[in-house]
Amino acid sequence: MGERLWRAAHTRSLWRGRGEKLALKRLINKSQKILNEEGFFSLLIKVIMTLVYIIKEFRYRSRIFWIDFNNKIHYGSSAPKYAERIWIYPRNIKMVITSPVLNGRRDSGEVIKDNWPLEHAIPLSKFPKIKFSIDHWTNNISWEETGLFDFMYELIDKIPGADGCYDKKDIICRYEKLDEIFKQIKEEGRLRTMEEIYPNNFRELGGVLIHVGPYGEPFFGGGGCHRFAIAYILNLPIPAQIGCVHVSALPYLDALRCEKECMNDRSDINYSHVSS
Incomplete structure (x- = not known):
């Protein structure tokens, strides 16, 4: 209110x-x-x-x-800013680190001087929402058959209203909308920035969350799972919200701020291993 x-x-x-x-x-x-x-x-x-x-x-x-x-x-002047936009090529990302280990939404732009928490990183292929998304959009498996519904039932049982869902009807509605978003992004051939989606948005706040680890290695932060999965499948660069940044990655930030640098980093890596 x-x-x-x-x-x-x-x-x-x-x-x-x-x-x-x-x-x-x-x-x-x-x-x-x-x-x-x-x-x-x-x-x-x-x-x-x-x-x-x-x-x-x-x-x-x-x-x-x-x-x-x-x-x-x-x-200095090239230091990371809270919720600033960086450009990431999704197929360069192999690992995921989520909160509370690194709370990238709250601590966006924070520089980590200590050891990077690699012991808490998990392979992208084992991150549930990414796996479900690639099974559905690449292998044409229904959302329910991917195991997503069971995952969401457990999630909303622990956290009612998670992802805006309270029951099966909400889950179905949410993922029908995500199917429409997938079609839209495929047709446009790009992911929109948060400012394009919400004209008054502050920087890239709420975008796909990416941590920048030692020597510039990107880690998915768990925010914006489906947009990340769509970009991964369609081979598209991601306008991302910066998460936490390792101190050794600071010299690499200027390159990550440049969309053209990301576009030049295209790859033909096969992504079938992600759904295996």
Whole structure:
């Protein structure tokens, strides 16, 4: 509720320092409407929730500022930024490291000085959602027969609402939409950036999550599984959200920021081993 009231007034344009007067006008109009239709108590509850949301947003944005500022001070102008976009060729990725080992969404752009957690990495071929996706889109196996449904039942039993699903109907609906996305990406011959999907999106936040390991080796971070699988199958470069970065990978970042560099790194590696 608080988030909706805040967003009704406060657009993402404020990331760029614009829209304050428009935001205030929307906030006043929205508050007046709630007061007239739902009463003072309802307005008070929503104002409190809005304030809580604003505090969370402030803490979140402060963290982004600190990551960017701290990295720039310690590593110079080419240092990684929170949620910045990098370009990755998916068939160069062999391993997956997910949270809580590396929490790439929360700690995007963080530079890791310690040993890279290779002991927690698992082969891409053993990562369930990737395997299910390649079985379905490459081998024409139904989603249910790939084992996906059983996997999702277990997931939503532990975390109700995971991936926006609460029951079988939600799972079917979600994966029908993913089939449409696969067709769209195949027709367009490219993955859209997050800014193309959501024009007011902040950098590449919410994109396919990629950690940059020792000496620039990419690791899939577990975020954006199906987009990653689609890119892998269709042999397409990925506009990705940067996750954690090993200190030895810093000299390689400029190349990863360049889409052309990624396009030049095409390969004809056979991906049948991923579904084996």
